[in-house]
Amino acid sequence: MPQHFDMVLKGGRIFDGTGNPSYVADIGITESRIARIGYIEEDASEIADVRGFAVSPGFIDLHNHSDHTILPFPDAENYIMQGVTTSLGGNCGISMAPLSADFCKLTRDYLSPFLHPGYEYGWDWKNTGEFSRKIQENGTTQNVGFLIGHGTLRIAVKGFDRGACSPEEMRKMRALLDEAMEEGAFGLSAGLIYSPGSYASEEELSELTARIGKIGGFFALHMRNESDQLIESVEEAVRITEKSGAALHISHLKAGGRPNWGKVHGALAVMDEARARGMNVTCDAYPYNAGMTTITALLPPWTLEGGVNALLSRLGDPDSRETIIRDLREGAVGFENWLRNIGCSNVGIAACPSARRYEGMTLQEIAREKSPEFHEGFLNWLIEVECNATMVLFSLYEDDVDFVISHPLSCVVSDGWITSPKAGGKPHPRGYGTFPRFLARYVREKRLLSLEEAVRKITSLPASIMCLKDRGMIREGFRADLVVFDPAKIRDKATFEEPHQFPEGIHSVVVNGRKVVSGGCLTGARPGNVLIKGEYSLESS
Ligand SMILES: [Zn+2]
Structure with missing residues (x-):
C-alpha cells in the first residue's frame, strides 16, 4: 500500500551526519520522524524540490547558554536561521537551576550578566524539572536540553562562600545533582574561572563527577586556565574525571594570549593519551579568534x-x-x-x-x-x-583555531546565547554565524575538512556525547530535524561591528517534522521540545 507522507524533500544530496560519503535521495517525513530515505514516488501533503542542495541533520550546538534567554526569545531566531535545531544550555557552570530558598538572590546576581535586561523571569522554579516545564509551556522553536552548572549548584548550598565544602554540603550538592539528573539533565558543567566555581578543589569536583559516572551523563568543563596554565589545566581535568567513569568534555579548547599560542597541540596530545588509556574525552571550539564572557x-x-x-x-x-x-x-x-x-x-x-x-x-x-x-x-x-x-x-591564534576545529575529537559550537536584532548591544557574532561560518570558511575556503566530516562534527558527534537516541543522523525512524543548505553559498554575515545579521545560503530548516525556516525566512512555528536525557523529550515522556 502506498505510504502517505506529510512532507517529501526531493533529490537533495544527503550528508547523513556519520561522516560517510554523501549521496542523492528523497526523504519522506511523517509527523515528527523520517519515515523513508530513497526514491519516493508516493504523494505527500508537501513536496519540496531540493535538487542541488545539501540535506543534513539539524545542527546540534553542544555548548550554548540558551537557557538564560529562551524565555524572552522562544523563537531563537539567531540559532534557527543558522540551522541549529537543538542546543544544550547550562554550560560553564552557569545554569538556571537549582534555586535554593536560602541563596536565590545570590543565584540571580550570578546569572544577571547573561539574562535579558528588563524581562520579568518570575523565578518561580526550584529545579531542572520545573524550569524545563516552564520552557515547554512558554513554547520553543528549537529543541533544548540542559546541563547542571556546578557554580549554580554550589551557590544553592553554600552561597558565594570561598571555603571548602563540608561533608554535609557535599551531601546536599550530590542530592541536588541526583535530582537534576533524574529530571533529565545531560550532565554537569563547571566553570573554574568564575566565582564560585573557582573556589572548588579537585576533590570536590571529583566527587561530583563520580556521581555523573554512576548515573550517566557527561562532565563539560571550562577549565581553570586557558592561557599560561593550559596544559596543566587539561591534566587537572583528566585527573578529576579519570577514575569517575564519567565522559570528559573540554569546553572551548583554546590557548589565549600570544605567549601561549600553539599550546593547543600539547593540550590535545594530553587528551589523546587519556583516550588511549580508555577515557572518553572530547572537546569543542568556536570558529573565531575571540572569546566572550x-x-x-x-x-x-x-x-x-x-x-x-x-x-x-x-x-x-x-x-x-x-x-x-x-x-x-x-x-x-x-x-x-x-x-x-x-x-x-x-x-x-x-x-x-x-x-x-x-x-x-x-x-x-x-x-x-x-x-x-x-x-x-x-x-x-x-x-x-x-x-x-x-x-x-x-586573544586567539588563527592556526590554533584551525588545528582544534579540524581535530577529530572536537565538536564545533557557538558558546553563544539566544538573542534577537531587537535585543541590541554588540554580542559576539558567533550567536548568529558559527555554523554557516564553519561550513564556509573552514570547509569551502580553507578546505581543512570534507563537508561530510564537518557535518559529523555538528550533528552525530554532539548527539553521541549527549546520548541522544534519535537525533544527529539522517536515519529512518529518527526525528526529522533537518537543514537544507547550498554548500556553495552558505556563509555568515555577522561581524563584531554588526553582529545582528542572519547568515545566507540556508534554504530551509525542519524541527520535529515541521518547517521553521522556509525560503530563508522564519515560519513562526514552535515545534521544539525540551529534551530529557534517557527519554526522547518532555512532550513524549
Ligand atoms: Zn565557558
Whole structure:
C-alpha cells in the first residue's frame, strides 16, 4: 500500500551526519520522524524540490547558554536561521537551576550578566524539572536540553562562600545533582574561572563527577586556565574525571594570549593519551579568534566572594582596591589574568545594559575617560556600571583555531546565547554565524575538512556525547530535524561591528517534522521540545 507522507524533500544530496560519503535521495517525513530515505514516488501533503542542495541533520550546538534567554526569545531566531535545531544550555557552570530558598538572590546576581535586561523571569522554579516545564509551556522553536552548572549548584548550598565544602554540603550538592539528573539533565558543567566555581578543589569536583559516572551523563568543563596554565589545566581535568567513569568534555579548547599560542597541540596530545588509556574525552571550539564572557572574569577570584554587592564594596574600599590593582599588575596564584595576557586594547565591551554608549568601545578607551591611570579608570568604571557588562576578548591564534576545529575529537559550537536584532548591544557574532561560518570558511575556503566530516562534527558527534537516541543522523525512524543548505553559498554575515545579521545560503530548516525556516525566512512555528536525557523529550515522556 502506498505510504502517505506529510512532507517529501526531493533529490537533495544527503550528508547523513556519520561522516560517510554523501549521496542523492528523497526523504519522506511523517509527523515528527523520517519515515523513508530513497526514491519516493508516493504523494505527500508537501513536496519540496531540493535538487542541488545539501540535506543534513539539524545542527546540534553542544555548548550554548540558551537557557538564560529562551524565555524572552522562544523563537531563537539567531540559532534557527543558522540551522541549529537543538542546543544544550547550562554550560560553564552557569545554569538556571537549582534555586535554593536560602541563596536565590545570590543565584540571580550570578546569572544577571547573561539574562535579558528588563524581562520579568518570575523565578518561580526550584529545579531542572520545573524550569524545563516552564520552557515547554512558554513554547520553543528549537529543541533544548540542559546541563547542571556546578557554580549554580554550589551557590544553592553554600552561597558565594570561598571555603571548602563540608561533608554535609557535599551531601546536599550530590542530592541536588541526583535530582537534576533524574529530571533529565545531560550532565554537569563547571566553570573554574568564575566565582564560585573557582573556589572548588579537585576533590570536590571529583566527587561530583563520580556521581555523573554512576548515573550517566557527561562532565563539560571550562577549565581553570586557558592561557599560561593550559596544559596543566587539561591534566587537572583528566585527573578529576579519570577514575569517575564519567565522559570528559573540554569546553572551548583554546590557548589565549600570544605567549601561549600553539599550546593547543600539547593540550590535545594530553587528551589523546587519556583516550588511549580508555577515557572518553572530547572537546569543542568556536570558529573565531575571540572569546566572550562577563566583565568580572577580568578580576582576581577572591574579589567575588560574597557576590556582586560584596565585590562593589571592595571596589570602593581603598585597601581592597590596592590589592586588586596589585593582583592585576603582578598576577596571583589561581588567577587567570586576562588583562595582563592580552592587554586592555584587546578587550571590547559587548553589552552594558545600564549605559549602552560603552558597547563597542575597548576597555582602554573607557578607562582613559575615567582616569589617567588605566587600573583606576577600569575599577571606577566597574563601580559606575555595577559590574554588569559582558566583553569580547581578542586573544586567539588563527592556526590554533584551525588545528582544534579540524581535530577529530572536537565538536564545533557557538558558546553563544539566544538573542534577537531587537535585543541590541554588540554580542559576539558567533550567536548568529558559527555554523554557516564553519561550513564556509573552514570547509569551502580553507578546505581543512570534507563537508561530510564537518557535518559529523555538528550533528552525530554532539548527539553521541549527549546520548541522544534519535537525533544527529539522517536515519529512518529518527526525528526529522533537518537543514537544507547550498554548500556553495552558505556563509555568515555577522561581524563584531554588526553582529545582528542572519547568515545566507540556508534554504530551509525542519524541527520535529515541521518547517521553521522556509525560503530563508522564519515560519513562526514552535515545534521544539525540551529534551530529557534517557527519554526522547518532555512532550513524549
Ligand atoms: Zn565557558
